[in-house]
Amino acid sequence: MNDARIVEAVLFASDAPLSPGEIARADESLDEDRVEAALAALKAEYDDAGNAFELREVADGVQLMTRPEFAPYLERFDTVPRSSRLSGPALEALAIVAYRQPISRIEIEYIRGVNSTGVIRTLLERELIAGVGRGEGVGRPVLYGTTSRFMEHFGFPDMEHLPRPEELPVILRERAPVEAGPEPPDEAEEDAPPALDEEEALAAVMAHADRRPEASG
Amino acid sequence: MTGDGLLVVETDRFHGPLDLLLHLIRTQDIDIFDIPIARITRQFLEAVEVLAETSVDEAGEFLEMAAMLVRIKARMLLPAPEGEEDHDPRAELVRRLLEYEMIREVAARLRAAENDRGRRFEKGYVQPRPRSRTARVPLEVTWEDLLAAAMRVEAPADRDIEHRVATRRVAMREKVGLIVNAVRRARRIEFASLVAPWGERMHGVMTFLAGLELGRRRVVALRQREHFSPLWFYRGRNLDDRSAGSVLGVALGSGEGMAGGGTDGRGAETGAAGAGEGAA
Numbered sequence: 118m119n120d121a122r123i124v125e126a127v128l129f130a131s132d133a134p135l136s137p138g139e140i141a142r143a144d145e146s147l148d149e150d151r152v153e154a155a156l157a158a159l160k161a162e163y164d165d166a167g168n169a170f171e172l173r174e175v176a177d178g179v180q181l182m183t184r185p186e187f188a189p190y191l192e193r194f195d196t197v198p199r200s201s202r203l204s205g206p207a208l209e210a211l212a213i214v215a216y217r218q219p220i221s222r223i224e225i226e227y228i229r230g231v232n233s234t235g236v237i238r239t240l241l242e243r244e245l246i247a248g249v250g251r252g253e254g255v256g257r258p259v260l261y262g263t264t265s266r267f268m269e270h271f272g273f274p275d276m277e278h279l280p281r282p283e284e285l286p287v288i289l290r291e292r293a294p295v296e297a298g299p300e301p302p303d304e305a306e307e308d309a310p311p312a313l314d315e316e317e318a319l320a321a322v323m324a325h326a327d328r329r330p331e332a333s334g
Numbered sequence: 335m336t337g338d339g340l341l342v343v344e345t346d347r348f349h350g351p352l353d354l355l356l357h358l359i360r361t362q363d364i365d366i367f368d369i370p371i372a373r374i375t376r377q378f379l380e381a382v383e384v385l386a387e388t389s390v391d392e393a394g395e396f397l398e399m400a401a402m403l404v405r406i407k408a409r410m411l412l413p414a415p416e417g418e419e420d421h422d423p424r425a426e427l428v429r430r431l432l433e434y435e436m437i438r439e440v441a442a443r444l445r446a447a448e449n450d451r452g453r454r455f456e457k458g459y460v461q462p463r464p465r466s467r468t469a470r471v472p473l474e475v476t477w478e479d480l481l482a483a484a485m486r487v488e489a490p491a492d493r494d495i496e497h498r499v500a501t502r503r504v505a506m507r508e509k510v511g512l513i514v515n516a517v518r519r520a521r522r523i524e525f526a527s528l529v530a531p532w533g534e535r536m537h538g539v540m541t542f543l544a545g546l547e548l549g550r551r552r553v554v555a556l557r558q559r560e561h562f563s564p565l566w567f568y569r570g571r572n573l574d575d576r577s578a579g580s581v582l583g584v585a586l587g588s589g590e591g592m593a594g595g596g597t598d599g600r601g602a603e604t605g606a607a608g609a610g611e612g613a614a
Contacts, residue, residue: 181456182456227430230350230352
């Protein structure tokens with residue numbers, strides 16, 4: 118039997134991404150290299166034939182999926198509920214985890230500048246991130262990393278193919294591995310002068326300071 | 335953007351103080367490496383003031399940022415501590431803003447990827463038709479058929495309501511003996527071999543029930559690698575346990591303690607018959 122046809126049969130029957138290693142289990146004659154070759158042949162075949170489906174690399178595996186131009190037709194059917202789109206804050210937190218994993222909640226919050234307990238819980242519940250270890254420092258905080266469901270949700274072939282920071286206008290600077298939660302450096306300075314009347318901004322802040330829910334510290 | 339005072343900011347739109355700060359800087363073409371702290375702080379506070387009226391909790395994070403802005407400004411006005419002369423107090427804020435800006439960009443790309451993925455469908459996306467739809471098949475009966483059916487419903491007296499209880503043709507005890515002897519002799523035996531000589535469904539049912547009961551009593555161990563794969567019976571911990579054996583003899587004689595069945599002999603029998611029908 119032709120390798121490509123065996124691989125095709127396995128892919129056709131599967132509803133989840135399969136790695137070449139998993140596909141190779143179909144026959145003793147197959148190994149990862151032969152599966153890879155068969156996959157390349159199938160990919161070219163589907164593209165040449167203009168099939169409605171194509172071979173997609175997803176989450177360290179391959180999966181047959183319809184081409185996007187057929188979405189309008191398929192969307193008219195009764196369908197299995199798909200995972201809904203993530204909120205903006207959840208995407209932000211996920212972006213941080215994706216590029217900085219393993220990372221603690223405190224670090225995520227420092228980068229975003231806002232409390233992120235809720236969005237982290239959402240991401241955990243949707244199994245897009247998971248606790249992958251514990252950091253050093255006080256309380257040994259849980260460190261989060263992305264899961265294979267993360268790659269499936271976004272259709273990423275593997276973790277090497279995320280949108281790369283190099284392509285982006287600003288380069289993310291490397292930071293030291295997670296230790297104790299970083300303190301906002303300036304906040305720790307308790308002896309900063311309390312009043313500088315030539316600055317209207319300061320006056321405004323002092324007006325607000327009375328209304329602050331918590332004492333600064 | 336026009337003058338400072340006319341800046342209108344909808345605070346709800348922002349995911350936090352860094353988002354708001356970045357918005358103020360980018361919409362006014364301010365050089366991020368030379369932020370006019372006083373001006374930005376004032377604008378920031380004007381925007382936050384609106385927020386503080388609606389949500390005190392969220393305002394906390396914004397006010398914390400405002401306090402930090404003021405502190406930075408203060409340090410810029412004061413002579414730098416020794417050894418930190420060339421340190422710009424704004425440096426950490428700038429680093430955080432640039433980092434946050436990149437995260438925002440990455441998040442936008444994740445959104446684009448999510449949208450693209452949402453337009454590709456894998457197997458199983460289109461669900462089987464809901465059951466109710468089968469009712470839409472055109473009704474191919476005549477009024478006569480319908481009337482006849484209605485008449486039958488009206489006359490239920492003819493129905494045979496006698497409750498039939500089938501006698502158990504295959505003895506559980508027999509199957510227990512068969513399994514126990516088989517594993518004593520062969521160490522392990524496949525279920526299919528145990529029922530092969532009979533080929534009658536009832537033998538299969540009784541052998542299975544006997545196996546379950548023996549398994550429950552740890553006289554044999556049942557092992558099946560996965561669904562629908564061969565079921566094997568192994569020697570169990572209590573195979574040679576005399577007390578277990580005697581308990582077994584009594585219990586099975588009265589049909590008590592059937593695994594998965596009823597609590598008395600009758601219950602067990604109905605259970606067996608039910609299983610038989612289910613398989614049929």
